[in-house]
Amino acid sequence: MEGLKVWRLSSSIARPSNLRQLFGLGTSSGLVRCLDNGAAAANATNTRFPSRNRRASTSTSTSTNTSDREAVRAIRLKKVEQLRSKGTEPYGYKWDRSHSAKELQEIYKDLNNGEELDSESHHVSIAGRIVARRAFGKLAFLTLRDDSGTIQLYCEKERLLNDQFEQLKTLVDIGDILGASGSIKRTEKGELSVKVDSFSILTKSLLPLPDKFHGLTDIDKRYRQRYVDMIANPEVADIFRKRAKIMREIRKTVESRGFVEVETPVLQGAAGGAEARPFVTYHNSLGRDLYLRIATELHLKRMLVGGFEKVYEIGRIFRNEGISTRHNPEFTTIEMYEAYSDYQSMMDMAEEIVTQCALEVNGKLTIDYQGTEIQLQRPWRRETMHNLVKEVTGVDFTELEDDLKVAKDVVLKAVGLGLDSKDKSSIEACPSLGHLLNEVFEIFVEPKLLQPTFVLDYPIEISPLAKPHRRHAGLTERFELFICGRELANAFSELTDPLDQVM
Structure with a gap:
């Protein structure tokens, strides 16, 4: 019997490379590891002790920033009151969009500079967050961003009804979420724009966005406030989209081989399946301690005992241990078990999962990782640890x-x-x-080990759950997969001898 554990896909750094966006593979005999989005900021901060002056400077800066934010908030709260006094609700219920920013950019990519399409068929409606604004007398330009991209709002005083232009200039701030409708125009400078007929403030932002030029650079804040990170650094959202693609592709790949996805208990009476310190909680009704699971292994094995032959689980794991950009106390694993199989089969599975995910996310099997070209074309090198x-x-x-x-x-x-x-x-x-x-x-x-390499046949002393090697005494049928010097997978032929297990 072979088991495979694939651990959590994630973005532990602000701009992970393509390799990071793949994940880690392994077997529990197989196990793949991936870091969490919230991977600890503790390791990412500067560990040098600053001077007293530097601390004082930092403290003063923090105090000033807090004071500035509160001042901005007070001003914007007054704008909320002004909007409501004019009969405008600054927190809308719904906005009917006809297009996303990306769709408009694609549909009108061939529109010439200075050309305008004012017919009813080219009337559009969009919505998103205002991330930049400029006003010149009777003309204002706003950059609107939705989750697909950006587009410019071209606002003329004569074109807007009543006092909307004055509202736009005085009551709309960067960070507000607007809905706007109008026709399509490409400016003389080549900027595709929606020439606004009307707009509505859908959400009035009370706090400013991170500085336009410096962005969100505080590592600790980027990890702890991912939503702010995504606003300030839109490319971060692509990590989440790629992760979703990877998860879909993993399910597609393993289920095409007949695996059944299951869910096993997160709260367990005993923490087993790995060597790790668990988080402990208390169940009031049962009157006893329970543990957040440190692995999905044991319950998945019981599924095989019950008659399933191919099972896998994508599940949350909790380990009350160290924290760094490579290790997070809360992460997701993908663990798989297959009856009538061995670690050779799991190597084939690991190759297929990684290559299929790479193709789905990147469209190719050649990846540039921090200046190193990684070739994911199969077959990958397989070599013993001894050699x-x-x-x-x-x-x-x-x-x-x-x-x-x-x-x-x-x-x-x-x-x-x-x-x-x-x-x-x-x-x-x-x-x-x-x-x-x-x-x-x-x-x-x-x-x-920069290029994909399966390292085979680990010593029995460090592989307690692996089956002894059928030909080489003192070794086990276990592999780990390495790419770019990092372990991405751990797998082995599962030890099934109950007498050996209890020794």
Whole structure:
């Protein structure tokens, strides 16, 4: 039996590359990991201790910013009162849109500069947030953004009814959400515009958007207030759209192979399926502690015991541990189990899932990741951990005796030059040859695995739930997938011997 766990898709940084938008794969024998959108800001902030003057400066700046925001809010609240006094509700109920900004840009992409289409058939209605505005006497230009893109509102005083133009100039602010209708025009400078006949304030914004020129640059705020991040940095929203595409493609791919999606309990009587510290809560009616799950593994295995042969779950996982841009206490996993299969089959599955997702999101299998061109074309390299360590360090662990001290001396002699004290201590602390092999791999080999590589046959000491290798004693039928020096998947032939499991 083979299991696959795919972990959460997400955007842990403000501008993740295409690779990050893919995800992590693995098996639980298989398990794929992906970071959460809210990945901790704690690691993203500057850890240097500022001087007292700098702290004072920061404090003063924060105080000034807060004061400015409150002043802006007070002014805008008065505008809300003014609108209502004129019989205008600044928080509308509905607006009928005929087009999105992107649709208009596509439909009228061939309209010439200076050309205007004023017939009824070219009368449109749009809605979105105002992100820029300029006013010149009897003419005003506003940039409207919806979730598809931007378009300009071209506003003439003579064209608007009653005192709408004065409202536009005095009561509409950047950040407000407007609905507008009018005809289509392309300005002499080539800007496609809606020549506004009428508009309505649908939501009056009480606080200003982040500074136009500097945007939202505070890393902590970007993680904790994603909605503000998306307003200030519209490209961030593309991460969420790509994630949704990936999730759909994963479901499509695995279900085409006959897998059934299930949901298993989030609250559990015991935290199992992984080594992690759980979040604890209390169930009043039962009068007992329960745990937010740290893995979906155990309940999925029970589905196979009950008769299912191919199951998977996309579920939320909670681990009360460290936090960084690579690890979040709350994330999503995709975990899969398949009866009558082994880790070779799961490698094929991992390849198919990643390549199909890449094609769906990027339309190609070549991805530029931070200046490195990643080739996702199949088949991907498959190599044992022993061979990779030998290839990089020159140390052949198959020739080392069982004497751990001698093995450490050989390793340190081969790689000790330039080794920092932390890595040296980690090597010296290894309790077994298997741990030593894995430590050398993580330090020296893992960062060099840029192109897709399946690392096979892990030591039994570090793979407690994997089936022993059918040909090589001391090893297991387990793989991990690495791309760009990062583990994206973990999988193995599931250990099914109940006597071995309890040892």
